[in-house]
Amino acid sequence: MGSIVRFFVGTPLAVIVTAALFLIMYFLISSGDLALDEDAETVRIEIGRQIEDTPDQATQKQFERPQLDQPPPPPPAINDANFRPEVAGVAASAPSFDANVDIGTGFNPDRDAQPLVRIEPQYPDRCQGRSGDIETVVVEFDVDPAGQTVNARVLRSTNSCFDRNVLRAVERWKYQPKIVNGQAEPRFGVRTTFRFQIQE
Missing domain, CATH: 3.30.2420.10 (TonB)
Incomplete structure (x- = not known):
């Protein structure tokens, strides 16, 4: 008989306490997000490669004409008559x-x-x-x-x-x-x- 009374009395109290805790946590989280949104500053950083206008290197490059090696002189002819x-x-x-x-x-x-x-x-x-x-x-x-x-x-x-x-x-x-x-x-x-x- 006593255990039945404790069950019907304790169960509603536990539900109420649990719901109160969830509500308190919800308000704390909501207030923290608002504070962060108010204090945060948006900073934009643009990262890119600075390109300078330079003359076309292909037009400035001077090509030197390669020097061709002169072919070696032909070997002297051998006269078969004197061999x-x-x-x-x-x-x-x-x-x-x-x-x-x-x-x-x-x-x-x-x-x-x-x-x-x-x-x-x-x-x-x-x-x-x-x-x-x-x-x-x-x-x-x-x-x-x-x-x-x-x-x-x-x-x-x-x-x-x-x-x-x-x-x-x-x-x-x-x-x-x-x-x-x-x-x-x-x-x-x-x-x-x-x-x-x-x-x-």
């Missing part, structure tokens, strides 16, 4: 001999075959002879458009003991090919004479 490649020498311990190449005579406006690499044949150990004796081997060969020696053959020989070494050496020679009208052509019938002399 003489070096020929491999003979070792000091080897016997002395001469090699003369006959590549034809007469005026030729184009370039004939020119030797680039000549490997001298070695004196065979098996070949015997007396001191001062001279042995001769005449060889004929062709030069193909690539500058290679082909078809080497012995025409004359005073001692066949030297023939194999001579042919092996000639097959390793290199040439500048024959040029006719700007085109490489084979050169036929190049002859070389080898002379072997036995030294003391």
Whole structure:
């Protein structure tokens, strides 16, 4: 019985107190907003980039003409007629001999075959002879458009003991090919004479 009385008495009081608190808070908030609105000052700040009137830089810029490098002078022309490649020498311990190449005579406006690499044949150990004796081997060969020696053959020989070494050496020679009208052509019938002399 007592709890029912407290319920009916306390509930209205709690509602009244709660409503009073809400009203008090509402008035406080409203009065604060009004005070802020009255005291606040509106300040406008304009932020921008100051632009000065300047002359057109594109019209004032002076373009300098680039200096062109002068091309290097052309290399001096090489006269094929005066070109003489070096020929491999003979070792000091080897016997002395001469090699003369006959590549034809007469005026030729184009370039004939020119030797680039000549490997001298070695004196065979098996070949015997007396001191001062001279042995001769005449060889004929062709030069193909690539500058290679082909078809080497012995025409004359005073001692066949030297023939194999001579042919092996000639097959390793290199040439500048024959040029006719700007085109490489084979050169036929190049002859070389080898002379072997036995030294003391």
